[in-house]
Amino acid sequence: MSDHERISGLLPLAAAGLLDPEEERVLRRHAAGCADCAAALRAWQAIGAGFAALPQPAVPRDLAAATHRRLAAALSAEAARRWDEVVLACLALFGWTVGLSMWAVYRMVGGGYGALVEVEWAESLVWLTGTTVLAWLTAGVAAVLAAQRRKELWRRS
Ligand SMILES: [Zn+2]
Known part of the structure:
Protein backbone atom coordinates (compact mmCIF):
# COMPACT_ATOMS: atom_id res chain seq x y z
CA MET A 1 0.00 0.00 0.00
CA SER A 2 1.46 3.34 -1.05
CA ASP A 3 1.75 6.31 1.27
CA HIS A 4 -0.98 8.08 -0.75
CA GLU A 5 -3.45 5.16 -0.35
CA ARG A 6 -2.73 4.85 3.38
CA ILE A 7 -3.19 8.60 3.93
CA SER A 8 -6.41 8.64 1.84
CA GLY A 9 -7.88 6.12 4.26
CA LEU A 10 -7.06 8.39 7.21
CA LEU A 11 -8.66 11.55 5.77
CA PRO A 12 -12.17 11.05 7.23
CA LEU A 13 -10.64 10.33 10.66
CA ALA A 14 -8.44 13.43 10.36
CA ALA A 15 -11.48 15.58 9.53
CA ALA A 16 -13.24 14.20 12.61
CA GLY A 17 -10.18 14.94 14.77
CA LEU A 18 -9.69 11.28 15.66
CA LEU A 19 -6.02 10.84 14.66
CA ASP A 20 -3.23 10.72 17.20
CA PRO A 21 -0.62 13.52 16.93
CA GLU A 22 1.91 11.35 15.05
CA GLU A 23 -0.65 10.27 12.41
CA GLU A 24 -1.83 13.88 12.14
CA ARG A 25 1.74 15.08 11.55
CA VAL A 26 2.38 12.41 8.84
CA LEU A 27 -0.91 13.28 7.14
CA ARG A 28 -0.24 17.04 7.17
CA ARG A 29 3.25 16.49 5.75
CA HIS A 30 1.83 14.27 2.93
CA ALA A 31 -1.07 16.65 2.19
CA ALA A 32 1.35 19.55 1.85
CA GLY A 33 2.90 17.79 -1.16
CA CYS A 34 -0.17 15.99 -2.57
CA ALA A 35 -2.88 18.13 -4.16
CA ASP A 36 -5.40 15.22 -4.27
CA CYS A 37 -5.12 14.49 -0.54
CA ALA A 38 -5.20 18.21 0.33
CA ALA A 39 -8.41 18.65 -1.69
CA ALA A 40 -9.95 15.50 -0.17
CA LEU A 41 -9.03 16.67 3.34
CA ARG A 42 -10.71 20.05 2.71
CA ALA A 43 -13.83 18.24 1.42
CA TRP A 44 -13.95 15.97 4.48
CA GLN A 45 -13.48 18.97 6.80
CA ALA A 46 -16.35 20.77 5.05
CA ILE A 47 -18.56 17.71 5.55
CA GLY A 48 -17.55 17.54 9.23
CA ALA A 49 -18.33 21.23 9.71
CA GLY A 50 -21.71 20.71 8.02
CA PHE A 51 -22.57 17.91 10.45
CA ALA A 52 -21.50 20.04 13.40
CA ALA A 53 -23.74 22.87 12.19
CA LEU A 54 -26.82 20.61 12.07
CA PRO A 55 -29.29 21.14 14.90
CA GLN A 56 -28.77 18.59 17.65
CA PRO A 57 -31.86 16.65 18.72
CA ALA A 58 -33.11 17.70 22.13
CA VAL A 59 -33.47 14.77 24.51
CA PRO A 60 -36.52 15.15 26.74
CA ARG A 61 -35.56 15.45 30.42
CA ASP A 62 -37.83 12.64 31.57
ZN1 LIG B 1 -1.90 11.83 -1.46
Missing part, protein backbone atom coordinates in the same frame (compact mmCIF):
# COMPACT_ATOMS: atom_id res chain seq x y z
CA LEU A 63 -36.91 10.22 28.76
CA ALA A 64 -35.23 7.72 31.11
CA ALA A 65 -38.14 7.79 33.58
CA ALA A 66 -40.71 7.48 30.78
CA THR A 67 -38.77 4.58 29.24
CA HIS A 68 -38.59 2.90 32.65
CA ARG A 69 -42.36 3.31 33.11
CA ARG A 70 -43.09 1.85 29.66
CA LEU A 71 -40.75 -1.09 30.30
CA ALA A 72 -42.40 -1.79 33.66
CA ALA A 73 -45.83 -1.67 32.00
CA ALA A 74 -44.68 -4.05 29.25
CA LEU A 75 -43.26 -6.49 31.82
CA SER A 76 -46.48 -6.28 33.84
CA ALA A 77 -48.56 -7.01 30.72
CA GLU A 78 -46.31 -9.99 29.93
CA ALA A 79 -46.73 -11.34 33.48
CA ALA A 80 -50.51 -10.90 33.20
CA ARG A 81 -50.48 -12.77 29.87
CA ARG A 82 -48.53 -15.67 31.43
CA TRP A 83 -50.96 -15.74 34.35
CA ASP A 84 -53.88 -15.85 31.89
CA GLU A 85 -52.30 -18.84 30.15
CA VAL A 86 -51.82 -20.70 33.44
CA VAL A 87 -55.42 -19.96 34.47
CA LEU A 88 -56.73 -21.11 31.07
CA ALA A 89 -54.71 -24.34 31.29
CA CYS A 90 -56.03 -24.99 34.82
CA LEU A 91 -59.59 -24.28 33.69
CA ALA A 92 -59.24 -26.66 30.75
CA LEU A 93 -57.87 -29.38 33.06
CA PHE A 94 -60.65 -28.71 35.57
CA GLY A 95 -63.25 -28.89 32.79
CA TRP A 96 -62.00 -32.25 31.56
CA THR A 97 -61.80 -33.60 35.12
CA VAL A 98 -65.35 -32.51 35.89
CA GLY A 99 -66.58 -33.95 32.58
CA LEU A 100 -64.93 -37.30 33.22
CA SER A 101 -66.15 -37.38 36.84
CA MET A 102 -69.70 -36.58 35.80
CA TRP A 103 -69.55 -39.37 33.25
CA ALA A 104 -68.38 -41.83 35.93
CA VAL A 105 -71.09 -40.67 38.38
CA TYR A 106 -73.75 -40.87 35.66
CA ARG A 107 -72.71 -44.42 34.77
CA MET A 108 -72.60 -45.55 38.40
CA VAL A 109 -76.00 -44.05 39.22
CA GLY A 110 -77.47 -45.74 36.16
CA GLY A 111 -75.92 -49.18 36.57
CA GLY A 112 -73.64 -49.41 39.62
CA TYR A 113 -69.89 -50.02 39.57
CA GLY A 114 -70.24 -52.63 36.86
CA ALA A 115 -71.45 -49.98 34.43
CA LEU A 116 -68.02 -48.32 34.63
CA VAL A 117 -66.43 -51.44 33.16
CA GLU A 118 -69.14 -52.34 30.66
CA VAL A 119 -68.88 -49.32 28.44
CA GLU A 120 -71.55 -48.76 25.82
CA TRP A 121 -69.65 -47.09 23.00
CA ALA A 122 -72.56 -45.26 21.38
CA GLU A 123 -73.58 -43.67 24.70
CA SER A 124 -69.94 -42.82 25.49
CA LEU A 125 -69.51 -41.21 22.10
CA VAL A 126 -72.54 -38.96 22.69
CA TRP A 127 -71.19 -38.03 26.13
CA LEU A 128 -67.71 -37.39 24.75
CA THR A 129 -69.08 -35.22 21.93
CA GLY A 130 -71.26 -33.22 24.32
CA THR A 131 -68.44 -32.56 26.80
CA THR A 132 -66.00 -31.72 23.99
CA VAL A 133 -68.39 -29.14 22.51
CA LEU A 134 -68.96 -27.73 26.01
CA ALA A 135 -65.18 -27.53 26.61
CA TRP A 136 -64.67 -25.75 23.25
CA LEU A 137 -67.40 -23.26 24.05
CA THR A 138 -65.87 -22.62 27.46
CA ALA A 139 -62.40 -22.18 25.91
CA GLY A 140 -63.85 -19.80 23.31
CA VAL A 141 -65.52 -17.66 25.96
CA ALA A 142 -62.33 -17.68 28.05
CA ALA A 143 -60.26 -16.65 24.99
CA VAL A 144 -62.62 -13.76 24.24
CA LEU A 145 -62.45 -12.61 27.88
CA ALA A 146 -58.63 -12.86 27.87
CA ALA A 147 -58.44 -10.88 24.61
CA GLN A 148 -60.66 -8.14 26.05
CA ARG A 149 -58.50 -7.98 29.18
CA ARG A 150 -55.30 -7.77 27.10
CA LYS A 151 -56.80 -4.98 24.97
CA GLU A 152 -57.69 -3.13 28.18
CA LEU A 153 -54.12 -3.57 29.50
CA TRP A 154 -52.69 -2.24 26.21
CA ARG A 155 -54.95 0.80 26.38
CA ARG A 156 -53.74 1.53 29.93
CA SER A 157 -50.01 1.19 29.10
Whole structure:
Protein backbone atom coordinates (compact mmCIF):
# COMPACT_ATOMS: atom_id res chain seq x y z
CA MET A 1 0.00 0.00 0.00
CA SER A 2 1.46 3.34 -1.05
CA ASP A 3 1.75 6.31 1.27
CA HIS A 4 -0.98 8.08 -0.75
CA GLU A 5 -3.45 5.16 -0.35
CA ARG A 6 -2.73 4.85 3.38
CA ILE A 7 -3.19 8.60 3.93
CA SER A 8 -6.41 8.64 1.84
CA GLY A 9 -7.88 6.12 4.26
CA LEU A 10 -7.06 8.39 7.21
CA LEU A 11 -8.66 11.55 5.77
CA PRO A 12 -12.17 11.05 7.23
CA LEU A 13 -10.64 10.33 10.66
CA ALA A 14 -8.44 13.43 10.36
CA ALA A 15 -11.48 15.58 9.53
CA ALA A 16 -13.24 14.20 12.61
CA GLY A 17 -10.18 14.94 14.77
CA LEU A 18 -9.69 11.28 15.66
CA LEU A 19 -6.02 10.84 14.66
CA ASP A 20 -3.23 10.72 17.20
CA PRO A 21 -0.62 13.52 16.93
CA GLU A 22 1.91 11.35 15.05
CA GLU A 23 -0.65 10.27 12.41
CA GLU A 24 -1.83 13.88 12.14
CA ARG A 25 1.74 15.08 11.55
CA VAL A 26 2.38 12.41 8.84
CA LEU A 27 -0.91 13.28 7.14
CA ARG A 28 -0.24 17.04 7.17
CA ARG A 29 3.25 16.49 5.75
CA HIS A 30 1.83 14.27 2.93
CA ALA A 31 -1.07 16.65 2.19
CA ALA A 32 1.35 19.55 1.85
CA GLY A 33 2.90 17.79 -1.16
CA CYS A 34 -0.17 15.99 -2.57
CA ALA A 35 -2.88 18.13 -4.16
CA ASP A 36 -5.40 15.22 -4.27
CA CYS A 37 -5.12 14.49 -0.54
CA ALA A 38 -5.20 18.21 0.33
CA ALA A 39 -8.41 18.65 -1.69
CA ALA A 40 -9.95 15.50 -0.17
CA LEU A 41 -9.03 16.67 3.34
CA ARG A 42 -10.71 20.05 2.71
CA ALA A 43 -13.83 18.24 1.42
CA TRP A 44 -13.95 15.97 4.48
CA GLN A 45 -13.48 18.97 6.80
CA ALA A 46 -16.35 20.77 5.05
CA ILE A 47 -18.56 17.71 5.55
CA GLY A 48 -17.55 17.54 9.23
CA ALA A 49 -18.33 21.23 9.71
CA GLY A 50 -21.71 20.71 8.02
CA PHE A 51 -22.57 17.91 10.45
CA ALA A 52 -21.50 20.04 13.40
CA ALA A 53 -23.74 22.87 12.19
CA LEU A 54 -26.82 20.61 12.07
CA PRO A 55 -29.29 21.14 14.90
CA GLN A 56 -28.77 18.59 17.65
CA PRO A 57 -31.86 16.65 18.72
CA ALA A 58 -33.11 17.70 22.13
CA VAL A 59 -33.47 14.77 24.51
CA PRO A 60 -36.52 15.15 26.74
CA ARG A 61 -35.56 15.45 30.42
CA ASP A 62 -37.83 12.64 31.57
CA LEU A 63 -36.91 10.22 28.76
CA ALA A 64 -35.23 7.72 31.11
CA ALA A 65 -38.14 7.79 33.58
CA ALA A 66 -40.71 7.48 30.78
CA THR A 67 -38.77 4.58 29.24
CA HIS A 68 -38.59 2.90 32.65
CA ARG A 69 -42.36 3.31 33.11
CA ARG A 70 -43.09 1.85 29.66
CA LEU A 71 -40.75 -1.09 30.30
CA ALA A 72 -42.40 -1.79 33.66
CA ALA A 73 -45.83 -1.67 32.00
CA ALA A 74 -44.68 -4.05 29.25
CA LEU A 75 -43.26 -6.49 31.82
CA SER A 76 -46.48 -6.28 33.84
CA ALA A 77 -48.56 -7.01 30.72
CA GLU A 78 -46.31 -9.99 29.93
CA ALA A 79 -46.73 -11.34 33.48
CA ALA A 80 -50.51 -10.90 33.20
CA ARG A 81 -50.48 -12.77 29.87
CA ARG A 82 -48.53 -15.67 31.43
CA TRP A 83 -50.96 -15.74 34.35
CA ASP A 84 -53.88 -15.85 31.89
CA GLU A 85 -52.30 -18.84 30.15
CA VAL A 86 -51.82 -20.70 33.44
CA VAL A 87 -55.42 -19.96 34.47
CA LEU A 88 -56.73 -21.11 31.07
CA ALA A 89 -54.71 -24.34 31.29
CA CYS A 90 -56.03 -24.99 34.82
CA LEU A 91 -59.59 -24.28 33.69
CA ALA A 92 -59.24 -26.66 30.75
CA LEU A 93 -57.87 -29.38 33.06
CA PHE A 94 -60.65 -28.71 35.57
CA GLY A 95 -63.25 -28.89 32.79
CA TRP A 96 -62.00 -32.25 31.56
CA THR A 97 -61.80 -33.60 35.12
CA VAL A 98 -65.35 -32.51 35.89
CA GLY A 99 -66.58 -33.95 32.58
CA LEU A 100 -64.93 -37.30 33.22
CA SER A 101 -66.15 -37.38 36.84
CA MET A 102 -69.70 -36.58 35.80
CA TRP A 103 -69.55 -39.37 33.25
CA ALA A 104 -68.38 -41.83 35.93
CA VAL A 105 -71.09 -40.67 38.38
CA TYR A 106 -73.75 -40.87 35.66
CA ARG A 107 -72.71 -44.42 34.77
CA MET A 108 -72.60 -45.55 38.40
CA VAL A 109 -76.00 -44.05 39.22
CA GLY A 110 -77.47 -45.74 36.16
CA GLY A 111 -75.92 -49.18 36.57
CA GLY A 112 -73.64 -49.41 39.62
CA TYR A 113 -69.89 -50.02 39.57
CA GLY A 114 -70.24 -52.63 36.86
CA ALA A 115 -71.45 -49.98 34.43
CA LEU A 116 -68.02 -48.32 34.63
CA VAL A 117 -66.43 -51.44 33.16
CA GLU A 118 -69.14 -52.34 30.66
CA VAL A 119 -68.88 -49.32 28.44
CA GLU A 120 -71.55 -48.76 25.82
CA TRP A 121 -69.65 -47.09 23.00
CA ALA A 122 -72.56 -45.26 21.38
CA GLU A 123 -73.58 -43.67 24.70
CA SER A 124 -69.94 -42.82 25.49
CA LEU A 125 -69.51 -41.21 22.10
CA VAL A 126 -72.54 -38.96 22.69
CA TRP A 127 -71.19 -38.03 26.13
CA LEU A 128 -67.71 -37.39 24.75
CA THR A 129 -69.08 -35.22 21.93
CA GLY A 130 -71.26 -33.22 24.32
CA THR A 131 -68.44 -32.56 26.80
CA THR A 132 -66.00 -31.72 23.99
CA VAL A 133 -68.39 -29.14 22.51
CA LEU A 134 -68.96 -27.73 26.01
CA ALA A 135 -65.18 -27.53 26.61
CA TRP A 136 -64.67 -25.75 23.25
CA LEU A 137 -67.40 -23.26 24.05
CA THR A 138 -65.87 -22.62 27.46
CA ALA A 139 -62.40 -22.18 25.91
CA GLY A 140 -63.85 -19.80 23.31
CA VAL A 141 -65.52 -17.66 25.96
CA ALA A 142 -62.33 -17.68 28.05
CA ALA A 143 -60.26 -16.65 24.99
CA VAL A 144 -62.62 -13.76 24.24
CA LEU A 145 -62.45 -12.61 27.88
CA ALA A 146 -58.63 -12.86 27.87
CA ALA A 147 -58.44 -10.88 24.61
CA GLN A 148 -60.66 -8.14 26.05
CA ARG A 149 -58.50 -7.98 29.18
CA ARG A 150 -55.30 -7.77 27.10
CA LYS A 151 -56.80 -4.98 24.97
CA GLU A 152 -57.69 -3.13 28.18
CA LEU A 153 -54.12 -3.57 29.50
CA TRP A 154 -52.69 -2.24 26.21
CA ARG A 155 -54.95 0.80 26.38
CA ARG A 156 -53.74 1.53 29.93
CA SER A 157 -50.01 1.19 29.10
ZN1 LIG B 1 -1.90 11.83 -1.46
